[in-house]
Amino acid sequence: MKALRYSYVNVQSRVHDLNPLSKTLWLLCINLLSFVLPDPAWLAILFLTIFCIGFTARLGLKRLVDAMKPLKFPIFIFLIFPPIITLQGLVTMPSENTAVTPLILEGIAYGTIIALRFSCIIYSALIFLMTTKTKDFVYSITRLGIPYRYGFMLMTIFQLIPSFEAEMNNIKYAQMARGLILEGNTFFKKYRNFFKYTIQPILISSLRKGIELATAMDSACFGIYKNRTYLEEVKYSNLDFILSFISIISTIIVFYLYITGNIPILLNFSETLRKLLFPSG
Numbered sequence: 001m002k003a004l005r006y007s008y009v010n011v012q013s014r015v016h017d018l019n020p021l022s023k024t025l026w027l028l029c030i031n032l033l034s035f036v037l038p039d040p041a042w043l044a045i046l047f048l049t050i051f052c053i054g055f056t057a058r059l060g061l062k063r064l065v066d067a068m069k070p071l072k073f074p075i076f077i078f079l080i081f082p083p084i085i086t087l088q089g090l091v092t093m094p095s096e097n098t099a100v101t102p103l104i105l106e107g108i109a110y111g112t113i114i115a116l117r118f119s120c121i122i123y124s125a126l127i128f129l130m131t132t133k134t135k136d137f138v139y140s141i142t143r144l145g146i147p148y149r150y151g152f153m154l155m156t157i158f159q160l161i162p163s164f165e166a167e168m169n170n171i172k173y174a175q176m177a178r179g180l181i182l183e184g185n186t187f188f189k190k191y192r193n194f195f196k197y198t199i200q201p202i203l204i205s206s207l208r209k210g211i212e213l214a215t216a217m218d219s220a221c222f223g224i225y226k227n228r229t230y231l232e233e234v235k236y237s238n239l240d241f242i243l244s245f246i247s248i249i250s251t252i253i254v255f256y257l258y259i260t261g262n263i264p265i266l267l268n269f270s271e272t273l274r275k276l277l278f279p280s281g
Contacts, residue, residue: 007165009130014239015057020137021144022240022247026053027128029247034120036258040109041266043116050120054127067126071119078115079108136234148228156213163209164202171201 015023030050037043054064138151175197217223257263 007129008133009057009059009063011058013056013058013131015053015131017237017239018131018243019234019236019240020132020140021236022244023128023132024137024141025244026247027124029251030124031121032251033254034117036254038113038258038263039265039267040112040116042263043113043120047116047120047123050124050127054130057127057131059127059130063130067130068123070126071122074118074122075115078118079111081111136232139232140234149223152222160206164206167205168198168202171198171205 030046033046034043037046051064054067055061134155138148138155141154142148142151180193180197254263
């Protein structure tokens with residue numbers, strides 16, 4: 001059975017020992033910085049920082065690289081569609097207009113920035129899932145005063161992600177065992193078979209599991225009591241304060257530079273593409 005990429009990895013590291021609240025704050029700051037940083041160079045540095053956090057968590061180079069595979073499809077979409085959208089402006093633009101090339105290059109540059117932004121957001125979320133126990137995360141947020149019903153909802157969401165992946169692998173291998181060719185086809189046929197013979201069964205299975213979960217919760221009278229007790233306590237250590245302080249200060253500084261317009265542009269991607277493709281221009 002193929003190893004799950006999105007579930008908790010049970011290894012000993014300082015990142016794993018951090019309080020889920022400090023890692024949640026770090027995740028929130030990463031998302032904010034991903035939308036504020038202006039050029040691909042800064043976003044690439046941010047992505048490298050996320051990768052280093054995962055490496056510090058002792059997740060292993062192979063697992064960290066394997067976790068990048070879900071990024072391929074959104075990166076492909078964001079790299080292709082912005083240049084295509086910019087081409088719509090060429091319908092009303094004269095063929096001799098010299099602004100055609102800069103318009104296409106701007107679309108490529110914009111698509112690259114959007115792809116890097118979503119890569120940072122998705123990859124940081126995967127690192128968070130692989131280093132945080134769902135149980136500890138729910139305990140931490142409920143102790144802040146959030147009703148445990150909402151905490152259970154979040155815990156269910158996090159637990160269903162690896163469950164759906166395992167179910168998807170089971171369905172995929174079952175279809176292949178029946179003789180269905182899912183690999184080695186053309187690009188469009190491969191994804192058509194994937195959606196038809198894998199996504200459709202997993203949707204049906206998900207609905208069935210949702211009904212079973214709701215029935216089990218009703219049978220156990222879930223939510224009848226306003227408060228509940230906890231067997232374990234997740235403490236906030238000095239390292240948690242350091243991570244939270246660095247995350248908040250970094251975000252505040254970047255937002256201040258963004259508002260004042262003083263964030264340095266490390267790489268003007270569209271201009272760099274223009275010089276590479278048209279050095280004489």
